[in-house]
Amino acid sequence: MALANAGIKRLLADSGESRGWVSLRTDLVTALLGVWFGIGLMIDAWAHRNLAELETFFTPWHAAFYSGFAAVSGWIIWQVWRNVRAGRQGLAAVPQGYLAGLVAVPAFAAFGMADMAWHTLLGIEQSLDILFSPSHLGLITTMLLIITTPLRSAWNAPDIGARPSLGRLLPAIIGLAFAATLVSLFLSYGDAMQWGPQSVVEAFSSLQDPAGDRLATVMVVTNVVLLAPVLLLMRRWRLPFGSVTVMYAVAVLMPGAQTGFKNVPILLAIVVAGVANDLLIRWLRPSGGRRQAYWAFAGLSGFVTWSLYIGFASATGGGLPAVPELWTGAPIVAGLVGLVLGALFLPNAVDTEEA
Incomplete structure (x- = not known):
């Protein structure tokens, strides 16, 4: 002993x-x-x-x-x-x-x-x-x-440097993406990715239906869960093209499993949003050292993602919702929340090599 x-x-x-x-x-x-x-x-x-x-x-x-x-x-x-x-x-x-x-x-x-x-x-x-x-x-x-x-x-x-290739960054992206799915699982009661297209259209078609309040709330929660990991990576590195697409493709797996993949149009909208976010990154070149571009991406990301969400839901769920203030304003709210997240994650520009 x-x-x-x-x-x-x-x-x-x-x-x-x-x-x-x-x-x-x-x-x-x-x-x-x-x-x-x-x-x-x-x-x-x-x-x-x-x-x-x-x-x-x-x-x-x-x-x-x-x-x-x-x-x-x-x-x-x-x-x-x-x-x-x-x-x-x-x-x-x-x-x-x-x-x-x-x-x-x-x-x-x-x-x-x-x-x-x-x-x-x-x-x-x-x-x-x-x-x-x-x-x-x-x-x-x-x-x-x-x-x-x-x-x-x-x-x-x-x-690794400040501008890694997708291959070099892939293990980190995969790990963080699956971590985000754990968060989405335990916030399932606030997950907009579990809604079906018809439910989205119906919720934003009536001011008396409490489903509209709930959808607006879960869109904000899901926006934070999706965007925060991207902003974390972006504060450290200049993200290579494909990074957000990979993360959002992983993100849809958990709500897909929970719903038995019965809401494929909604899940597809999120994956397409990942591609759109990668295009935004290529255009804006946001990083920890470019605060204005970082903030612009954070705001536009939320707006684009949830515009696509409502667009796919409308295209496959019976047409545009009946209350225009809801379906036009919800992506703007998402964009404003994204902008706030950007300001919180990066209040001042930083040297990405020291981030």
């Missing part, structure tokens, strides 16, 4: 070397295993929403989810263990950007055990309560730390 304790203390004692970075290939594997983890959660979310007979913790859907956790956490631990075998100890063995993910691994496992106990004692949630379960909130928080590991790894990597 004394020898074991001595071995653990020796392993945890920092050997003093500066922490290094992993390769792009390693980050890409981390991101792809995070995709497995995220897709597993989407499958589980679909099952909770669409299968009324769920009565146990031990389901194929949980197997897909937790196997993804095992894969990505095993890979993160392996990166540390490789450094330990090379003679590093303590923090010196943990690659840059991987510490939070490493700490989150045992925390996620603990919340998983708590979730199993919760389901065993209190049953399986299938409605709004699933989004407020303490064990689920713990799982989602630690999961977010794990799958954003490639983003933290890339943030100050010495080889």
